Amino acid sequence: MTGDQPDTTANRERQRELYGAPMSDRVHRLTGALGVTQARLAATLGMSPAMLSQLVSGRRVKIGDPAVLTRLMALDERVARGPVPPEEVPSLLEQAHAARLQWSAADDAARPPAPAPVVPAPRRVPPRPVPTADDALRGVSAPARLVAAAAALAPSFPEIAEVLRRAASRPVR
Structure with a gap:
């Protein structure tokens, strides 16, 4: 491995921590179950085919756009419920692409943990001496x-x- 190549094994492990499975597993499950190409899946999700390819290969770790992640999770949940009849696939993909899904509190357990918010460091206030x-x-x-x-x-x-x-x-x- 050269210094320029990312550690794909570590990246896939990080994906497993973030998303419950490496993106290669999720994407292959979706493309297989829906009978679509990775390029078609990328268009449905709202990302470039190159970006999806980098996620699948482990060269990238995270999906930066929450809407893309929401669509991916929604499609993955639908596929997990059972086979999608081939005649319903185009409609499902259109709905997923147009979706502006909002998670509810009930979905919290199923979604990946949100990144910790960036909290500015508190201003350092010198302590007051305690009167004796x-x-x-x-x-x-x-x-x-x-x-x-x-x-x-x-x-x-x-x-x-x-x-x-x-x-x-x-x-x-």
Whole structure:
């Protein structure tokens, strides 16, 4: 394999993750069941034959147009229900080509997962400092008064005096 060739095996595996089966399996099932060429199927889906060929060969992974994917899935679902009588194929293809299908919530389980939406990164807002007890004490009294209160409370309440002294000695944030 050269550096220019895509890894078709990995691409087909990615298609299996996205669509439940490699596109080659789906397209061959549809062309066989409906008795149409890949070019006719591509025209029905609303894509170029070259694009469909690239999907089938594994040179491309994804169908970029949701309407094309919707038509493909609708045809695949119809074929999965049983044989399509040959006289009904032209009408089915016309309906599929003209379809502007909308999925309902009931179809969610059958459709491939939607790609994750691109969400812009949140703006970085610097965190606000969480006020401490020291901040609260300095907010109600000057450091000199906190030291004086600590001296007055020290004999009876040494632990409270320590908190007051610490608050007085810390710089204001």
